[in-house]
Amino acid sequence: xxxxxxxxxxxxxxxxxxxxxxxxxxxxxxxxRGPAGQLVFSASTPSDxxxxxxxxxxxxxxxxxxxxxxxxxxx
Numbered sequence: 001x002x003x004x005x006x007x008x009x010x011x012x013x014x015x016x017x018x019x020x021x022x023x024x025x026x027x028x029x030x031x032x033r034g035p036a037g038q039l040v041f042s043a044s045t046p047s048d049x050x051x052x053x054x055x056x057x058x059x060x061x062x063x064x065x066x067x068x069x070x071x072x073x074x075x
Contacts, residue, residue: 005045005052008052015059018065020034025041029044034063034064038062
């Protein structure tokens with residue numbers, strides 16, 4: 001995945017390890033499909049400093065467990 005932001009590449013690796021499939025759309029965005037059919041779309045290039053954090057949040061809400069989340073207590 002040449003030209004992909006390192007943070008985005010790390011998210012992709014984490015998602016794929018949990019059964020998610022990340023593909024490129026014809027419009028140069030990413031389609032994140034979860035094992036239960038969840039769909040999240042993201043830009044292929046981060047547009048601002050919050051974009052990766054927002055994407056992490058969207059993916060977490062759809063059921064992806066991220067490494068930093070494993071240390072957090074659930075309410």
